[in-house]
Amino acid sequence: MARLTIDRVSKNFGNYRALDAVSLEVRDGEFLAVLGPSGCGKTTLLRQVAGFDQIDDGEIRIGDTVVSGTRQHVPPEHRRVGIVFQSYALWPHMSVFDNVAYGLKVAGVKDPERTRRVREALALVGLETFAERRPGLLSGGQRQRVALARCLVTEPSLVLLDEPLANLDVHLRAAMEDEFARFHERTATTMIYITHDQAEAMALADRIAVMDRGRLLQLATPSDLFRQPANETVARFIGEGMVLPAEVAAADSEGRCRGRIHGLELSLRASPLQKAGHAKVCLRARDLAIAGPGEPGLAAHIVRTVYQGGFFRLEASLVRAPDITVHLEVPEPFHHGPGDVVDIAVHDGWVLPAETESSSQ
């Protein structure tokens, strides 16, 4: 277990900047998810932490040791990190037992301790009885567990998981998610979990680092990420946030401020430092509802309604700004259809910090 510090790390592939001055710190024992669309640089980041490539700028430290820097580079075999690969990368010519025992053998751990630790690791993932099988004969979930056992048996200081659930079917994913969570609780290992699935990240992680185009956009707890996105990209990416222009007054010390969206006066959450002026506001579907009688709202044309079991997902464009589309959930019964005009009440919203501020996050 150890702290991981990534300090302004950059990585180029030819002219392509895969990582652009990424800084983040993973606390001892923390479960950190790195979330982003494919091509955002999250796997590149993981490969730098593991040491497969040499970084072009910045520094990576595990504990107090510099493992990647512009002048030094500890090769992967000496970093004491564990990885669970997306493809699992189980060696097909070895039994499950030998796969798990490999790292111990390399480290010179002798029997009977080696066998004992392999058995323990296999027991931890519930595969004691599969020790003599070949990986080729296991199901996807079992392979996943073997990969996990193999990575943990050497008690690495840091465990990296590269989209470990991407190759599993939906049912198995939920079960494995639980397993990862329990697992992290029991071992308290520092874990970095790469994923493009925000539900997975939200469910598992202590904190989430959102990446896009080689940059770190925000590092926060799942709740903060959802409630207080740092910028428009995060706001739109996480939980399908809607971003609308607004006029806001200066925030009070509690982080509340008055604002106006297309003529609708409302109370918003904001940073206590928020100044008066133009701003962008992030709205969530659950903050919107059809306005009750006499309640103020934004007039909008219904574009589409989709029945989703007990409620409709409604998409509507604002009458005063037809290029802005909002979406919300309305409970059954609901008798309006496309073309109808409804008033949409806004109960909550988050004022996005001005862009110059967000880049320092």
Add this chain to the structure above:
Amino acid sequence: MSGSAAKAMRGGDLTLLWGLVVLVAILSILPLARLVIEGIAPGGALSSGVVGSVLSDPTTWAAVRNSLVTTLGGTLLAVVIGSIVACFVALTDMRARNAFVFCFVLPLMIAPQVTALAWLQVTGPSSALLNMLGLAPPLGTRNPLYSAEGIILLLGIQYAPLVFLTLRAGLRALPKELIEAGLAAGAGKLTVLRTIILPLMTPPLVAGIALCFVSSLGNFGIPAFLGIPANYLVLPTLIYQRLAGLGPGILSEVAVLSTLIGAIAMAGIILQDVMLRRRDFRITTTSTAARPFELRGWRLPSEILLWGLVLLILVVPLAGLLATSLVPGYGVPLNAATATFENYEYVMFDHAGSKRAFANSFGLSAAAALVIVVVSVPLAYFLVWRRSRMLRLLNLAAELPYALPGVVLAIAAILIFLKPLPVFGISLYNTIWIIFFCYVARFLVLGLRPVASGYHQLDRTLEEAAQVAGAGLIRRLVTIILPLVAPAATAGALLVFLTAFNELTVSALLWSSGNETLGVVVFSFEQGGDSTYAAALAVLTVIVTLALMLSTLLFARKLPQGVLPWRD
């Protein structure tokens, strides 16, 4: 990625890499550099005298002309046969494809000198086969194969499989949509073949032609058996005769001749490169292979024709060879009364040279195969997984000794090893080690290619997983990578073994008493008029070759496609 990956290497990795670089340099760059230096500065002194005298000698230019005539003729014949067969095998629904491919590719694996010997047994007035059938021409008639046409015919048959193999690989990679789009546009099958398939097959066809050209140019066995008796010399046989006649004193002269043949081969390779660079042949879609064209009513006649071809180019000459090996004397017709195993007994148990040759050829081939696999596994690791500009050059260097004619390497080896090695003070010349050096240098790429395709099939994360588990490069190579590329490495070792086992070009120039190879002994039996002994020995090498080829079918399913040429 490449630059930083190279930078990320350290310590042990770098030592291993530089060890391989030095080894490949010694095997490929050193001999060629030595040869060129000898041409410019014979015996160490800068002079244009030898170059001038060789280039003004009419025999040189007669040999160049003969080389070009037979090479171009043989290549043309190989292209015609090879491409027609490739189209049938890769595009149609012919049956028994595996068996056919095995038989059709077999001549490529049989030594050229054995092919030549076999054909001589079929056509001459003393042919045991023809005498048995009562078809032999009258005694005193010259064997029609002792001619330029004979050499062209046999080169064409020997190397038709090369064109076939490259073209078939190309046809396999052809996406079926391209064919279906043509058919959907209303074109008939032959129109599709002419306007879509064949134009797209230009790169493999050109590559096959180049391969065929270089192989024919460097071929020694066929012009040695068919040309020398007719005093029809090509460059390799001219070099052989000069060296055999006058010994090492003539080295500077043969060095110039070798450089000349090397230059012609390079010209062919460069021409291929230029032709392919002129146009864009990249196939943009990827998809499953095309569905075969149905031959319908033409299927049986086509199959009969193709198997007839196998009968003609494989069965008939081998039957001729077998017949000769079973008669007590050359020219005696084969029948129940004359048939004998005496020739086999003689070459296996009585003749000291041929007994030694068995041991030498087995030992040399097995040792070369072993060394090449041991070098290829780490070398391919760097070539495939740690790509960089320096490694691309290294790959090119490894290809060179095989791409150039064998005589070039052999003469270069003589120049290097004639004087005692510096430091060690021992001379490898006139020992078996000079042949071994040439085998390893020349056949390295035969072992390297299958291993490299094995790496291409491997998921790199398997290695990375071992790396994060703490294993260093050597340990990863031994415990993870070697077991996973083992089938490909075995195939590579077998290819090396078979090629070395049937080799003559290099050993004909480098052998010394006690260090004969099987090829050399077959050649000297035939030159001494002992065709029956030559035939018996040749039959034995064919049997060994065939047995080893068949043994690969046991593990062929574990191999990347295209690693074993004789497997469809």
